[in-house]
Amino acid sequence: MIDYHAPLRDMQFILDELAGLPDVAALPACEEASPDLVAAILEEAGKFATGVLAPTNRQGDLEGCRLEGERVIVPEGWQAAYDQFCESGWLGLSLPEEFGGQGLPKLVSTPVWEMWFSSNMAFTMLPQLNVGQAEALLIAASEDQKPTWLEKIVSGEWAATMNLTEPQAGSDLAATRMRAEPDPGGDYRLFGQKIYISYGEHELTPNIVHLVLARLPDAPEGVKGLSLFLVPKYRLEADGTPGEKNDVRCISIEHKMGIHGSPTCTLSFGDNDGAVGQLVGEPHQGLKTMFIMMNEARFGVGVQGLALGERAYQAALEHARERVQGRNVVSGETGLPILHHPDVKRMLVGMRARLLAMRTFLYTAAGWFDLARHHPDAEVADRHRRYVDLLMPVAKGWCTEIGNDLCDEAIQVFGGMGFVEETGVAQLFRDARIITIYEGTTGIQANDLLGRKILRENGETLRELIDDIRACARSVGKDDRLTELATSLDEMLDTLAATADWLLAQGKERTAALYGGAVPLLHLLGTVCGGWQLARAAQAAQRQLDADEGDADYLAGIIDLARFYMASVAPEAASHARAVRDGGNVLAQFPETRL
């Protein structure tokens, strides 16, 4: 079994020096996030992840879930882990105090959730659903509904699900068919089938609250006719306690490549008298609510990419330090651990460099969420909201792709032992394979980035971002010792700016060609963002070194990692840019019939 240890030093360095914890803690409603409290939370979370969640991860993979009649049995360790998780108050960390949460900023909850995902992703999807549903209810539920549902969801007393997908409506929610009919009693009755519902059924909690996208009888066609409903597994009594079983059944669970501990259910609503539910928000406005939540949801999956990559890196590094094999290709020496082989070292340094890039990027973005929500200056808040909008497809698409790459490289470090399930690294690789798919595939993220986030606003926010990164490069370049980093960053920026200019100069008739280059564009922007964050990290490390603060060896390592990224990852920016321009062009002229 592979261990997990929260990378507290990296987390703390990024929070303090790069992601703006002091600024966030100065915001109204975030004052509690004092340095001491944050450090204590991270430490406690690290212990919980290492001691409670990580040890159940492999067992959950081996046991998986099973359907017995309509009952879903989850891995044995889940109940104790879930109870402890809720009792320790982890679920409500970032949720409002009004409903029993702790109201801490996203910047603080982000590293904590990263730890949960690292230690046991399949399990963590369960409480994550509560957070997602709570966020939806905070946006859309009526003042009457909130106390009834939110307290149970925030405490974890009841579990939550999100019901979007149907067999014909996967990426395209416009095709949703689930019906909701008004009931004379004032509620609604739902009829239809939902698939791929994570934790759609289990017996860990006395009730499960399904948030369901469905159509009212008078709904317009397409996405503008979708409404949101709360459908509990057990209908609520007048006093709000679970009563009679609702008309919802789990009719099958999926046999998946990974996240075996997370049951993926097909739910059938209304096989009898209809599943009783409440409308949440205005009729036909369901997708709007989902859209508001989308940035948070995407961000969360991006964090999964970081988290799985981190655990894979830890496993690979430990293995590379322990496994003795082969003759050093340079010195001829034997009896050395494989970490001394240049190629193994290359993989590990590359993994760590990309982890540092992703973590700095994601934590910085977490800070943007907080600034967008709480900054008293509307202009500052708006700028951060626009950055969130522009970059969430990148946070999701790029970090999940890189997360998969890191799990893949970890197997390569293990060699044959990585292909064997016992070492645990194969599980990470299998688990990770879903993250570039759910919450919108990489292709969908890329289309969103190109269409809604760049073309629609004529590249305005992207240009703002490029100016910001340019300013960073200038600032970094002032230090002679970091000039090379600044030069590489500038070079990437030139490539990005030229690509943006080219994209924006194309006429409507060339749109198909542009979308053929959307994924390379996402990779280009991700690669630039990673380099940007590492340049910032190197600058901060150099500043601390000069001030004789912190661990000099650690800080020098940060600068080394930035250098390695610039040497080995940054050059990909140019090839992505070529694929955007030339690849899309060739594609547009390629008849599908020739495949």
Added chain:
Amino acid sequence: MIDYHAPLRDMQFILDELAGLPDVAALPACEEASPDLVAAILEEAGKFATGVLAPTNRQGDLEGCRLEGERVIVPEGWQAAYDQFCESGWLGLSLPEEFGGQGLPKLVSTPVWEMWFSSNMAFTMLPQLNVGQAEALLIAASEDQKPTWLEKIVSGEWAATMNLTEPQAGSDLAATRMRAEPDPGGDYRLFGQKIYISYGEHELTPNIVHLVLARLPDAPEGVKGLSLFLVPKYRLEADGTPGEKNDVRCISIEHKMGIHGSPTCTLSFGDNDGAVGQLVGEPHQGLKTMFIMMNEARFGVGVQGLALGERAYQAALEHARERVQGRNVVSGETGLPILHHPDVKRMLVGMRARLLAMRTFLYTAAGWFDLARHHPDAEVADRHRRYVDLLMPVAKGWCTEIGNDLCDEAIQVFGGMGFVEETGVAQLFRDARIITIYEGTTGIQANDLLGRKILRENGETLRELIDDIRACARSVGKDDRLTELATSLDEMLDTLAATADWLLAQGKERTAALYGGAVPLLHLLGTVCGGWQLARAAQAAQRQLDADEGDADYLAGIIDLARFYMASVAPEAASHARAVRDGGNVLAQFPETRL
């Protein structure tokens, strides 16, 4: 379940126009490979792959193998498939007629084995072991030994295994500890443990012949003290029939991420009186024999990359043509299959372009094997042998990496359905994950390429190759319609040539830095070879078009694919080259302790 259909048109086009089937068929000992016979063989093999092997693939994955006491039970369908395979004479296709084979050139057996791997890789590893062992025996066995063993191995009456790895001796065979002690009866007795032995035990055949690497009592240390032994599961009676059980036991099988149908055994030799075996070849020369076989073995795994990629592509294309989802991002049209989404099309065109590149490269290389072995002009033969030596690490390393990428992209095309095991594409992804590891990881291939194949001979063959490709670019560039392809190829060649010059100009003290860039170098050379082969393919297609031969739409597609590769893959050559130079430098200065 996903179907498999042999891509006969591509195969035949490449054999006839690009890989030199006419030249190979003109070689002495290859005369039988007439166009008609080859076409008939491919057609029959395609039927066998589709009708017999492919349907057992998923069941084999589901059933897997199990250990009952010392017995290994393989998937139920294996026995019938194996019997039919042997009866149809497929096993001996490329093996000498003298021992019951058909003696066909490697160029002909390569597409046939590609089909076996595409249709059922876990199963095909079984007969593949016979071919590998037969090749070893042809090199090293005595004239007395050959008839006894080879006929059974070539017919498939007995199964074969290769026993190299031990727990402490994986990539590094120098650490082998298995002992072989001379027996007064004239044989040897072997003692020790071997791990990761594919098909090390099963009951499909009345005997299993283990080829085992071990040390004689007087063996020198290291790789120069290894000898090869034949150790049958059942000791042979005087008449050569299987008799008493030998002292070899399967003590465990691995629980693996993929190739579930192929049992991976730990074999214990000599727990009692010693496993009786015969020495094959001279004492202490075992590794030399293995080295001679190495190019063939690596090539075979490279073909697995192509084969799994092909099946994944077929599955993804079929899915993309059938699955209706979403709104066309350009026209807004709905009700279209997902193939019309530009990003899905991008993935499929990219897959097909890389398949064409890999297949042309591998078949061309198969022709080199034949020319090296049979060409009457020693200089011609030697040139092709040197190309084989230089490029087999690329054929193995690059094609297996790309094969994994294609299986990964196929899942992405399937979306959520790709993560669910029922669609079968997840199995391809899991199965493929071993191919960048066994027969030497990508890192080991890259070290071999850089050290033994480039630096040791001061880049001589590489320069010859670059000149050859340069001549191809010149020839392609003469056709105005293909100038762009030639320009891209030239650009890649400039990058490769500059990288080679730089590598060869470095002093000994910089060797560690060079090895830190070995894998990017392998990717660089693979990318160039792919572009080279596609430029040749486009040229051949244009020639046929101009001559009004063949299917014009198909041929135009070949040219399109070359264009797409040049636009979207070829630009990576430059980033690989930067990683070779700059990445290796930074790595060499990076202390391992900072990880």
